[in-house]
Amino acid sequence: MKNFKALLPVLAIVLTMLIGSVVSGYCQDASGVVVAMPIVMAYTLAAITKPTAPDNNGGTKKYFYLSDVTHITTFQPVMVWAAAGDEVRTTATHVWAANKAAAKIYITEDTGEVTAESIGSRDGRSKKVTFKAFHPGTYAEFAEAERNWKAMDGIVHVPLANGKMLQMGAPGEECEIICSWKSNKRSGDGAGFEIEVSCFANSLMFYEGTIDTDFTT
Helix, strand or coil: CHHHHHHHHHHHHHHHHHHHHHHHCEEECCCCCEEECCCCCCCCCCCCCCCCCCCCCCCECCEEEEEEHHHEEECCCCCCCCCCCHHHEECCCCEECCCCCCEEEECCCCCCEEEEEEEEECCEEEEEEEEEEEEECCCHHHHHHHHHHCCCCEEEEEEECCCCEEEECECCECEEEEEEEECCCCCCCCCEEEEEEEEEECCCCEECCCCCCCCCC
8 A cells, every 4th residue: 555655746747748649649569669649529519601602503424333342342431520520521542442342333414312311309319312324225134133232232423513423331331232124215215224322321421542443453
């Protein structure tokens, strides 16, 4: 007991240094080197002004990317909060397994549309995110693909016309991909597949990493 009491002043100094290092954003690693440590912050209410970009293009590009979640070996999380927008942004690149990648799927121009509908009730709301698009044609290869997509736990990345990319799905909250086919009329639009991708999320999610589309490495 006497020895413990003698150590109290030393312990107080160590505790003070430790608290100070955490508050200041630094800590010591196993070798004793002082290193920066991430400070978890949260959204802070602030004014939001009009965007400075002159264009506000709607719609998507003429393709999207589809991945099987089991083919992604490292699924990158959102950023540690440091600036506005970080809660819903991933800047690091996901890692796909060897000889696995994201499939780039063509869609007819000006048919892609993403919506994020608020769902739930007061004190318990989230979003249902839906992407709809059209793939033209009547052929076995696409029919076979979409037959298998409906059983896939998918991750979908949708490039928008404004240059941003949305991410749909996450491990444990993957996308559902369903397709319908229509012959349409001779006097109407051509035949093709209507694609609908949906998932649940708390918000739109922005992906700023790169997409691996190389199935050979």
